[in-house]
Amino acid sequence: MLQENERALEIIKINGPMAIIPLAKELGITVEGARFNLLKLAAEGLVESSTEVKGRGRPQQIWSLTKAGHSKFPAKYQEVTIKLIETIRSVFGDSGMNAVLAYSAEDLKAKYSNVLGEENDLEGRIKRLAQIRDQEGYMARYEKVEGGFLLIEDHCPICEAASACQKFCQVELQVFNELLGGNVKRTEHLFSKGRRCVYEIKEP
Template identity: 30%
Template sequence: MVGIPDPEAGTRERILRLIIEKGPITSAELAGLLVLTAAAVRRHLSQLELDGQIAEYDGATSQPARRGRPSRRYVATGEGQAIFGDSYADVATQALAFVVKSMGPAGIQQFASERITGLEERYRPAVEAAGDDLEARAEALARALTQDGYAASVRRGPRGLTLQLCQGHCPIQDVATAYPTLCEAETQAFHELLGVHVQRLATLAGGEHVCTLTIPLVSRIRGTSTRKEGQP
């Protein structure tokens, strides 16, 4: 017997996508983004939580503390991430396993180097078009990554001294879990694209809810401050 389609499945998918991209996020924030009632969002969140696709975030947050009971903040689980997974991950992992078997660790290093070059060539036009402002360049990179399925966003870090490039989804997560060198190559590519020393704080491949890259707003690589004019 064919099941009856769930008319609210599309809304839950949009909520899950937003949680992947912007989590940790509260039900009130989701309601504002989706122009839905708080009650409707909470109903969908309850179903997503019941399905094991989201979970309450119990880590620290960079947002200022508020009085009263803190709002529940949600992130996507591994199962939720898998909804938007890459069907070619197994093939890619097998291919890299063959590279290692045939060429040894040097084969993976060579592949990683090629990946750095490929990422730079792919994203440089968008980043360069954003001009010299570091935040604008990071935003341009995030938009380009999102178009490639990374659900990327840029956020202010603690005390406003850094930016955080967050990737809520990773199309190559399974491959990167098996070969962390790929994450290192991606970090190196972003360093070259943004022209500042960036640091990887967390990865989906490492079990975190999001890949996070910190970008200093004061850089010594170019020898000048990247703060906007008028900032202290």
């Protein structure tokens, strides 16, 4: 079982910046207990607070993760992948990088197709895709909404690599569309001032 402070980090990661009362409710502890955990995390540089005013009510203290807080979640490939990207660009140029991305798209599609192919309906395929992505460290889940579904990824385990070559994000969107019938649109993006990546999948 996760310790309370680790659980607090996970809750803020999933929900985004939060006030202390809903955080305490999620943790199942008192407000004072939640405040103790947050102050401990703040002392470690993992969370920070800001003041938010809504309407005529009293200002609220809102807690969010710092960069160090985000780094507590799974991160894969990092330095090795970034170095590899730089090497490919340097030696083979953009055409070489594009060839690698094309291969990556086909590899990813084949990998996911093997599992998603077992599902006959759209929701089943989305559910299995969310499970795979979650296992890969994306903290993925899906929600059913009016007219379709949302695939939500609260973490990016290849964030550093994707920031070095954002075409990796294009590859993922392309693969999702091919696997789910071409009705997928990214509505929130980590590299477009979003706090996570969210994909909207429409019913055909």
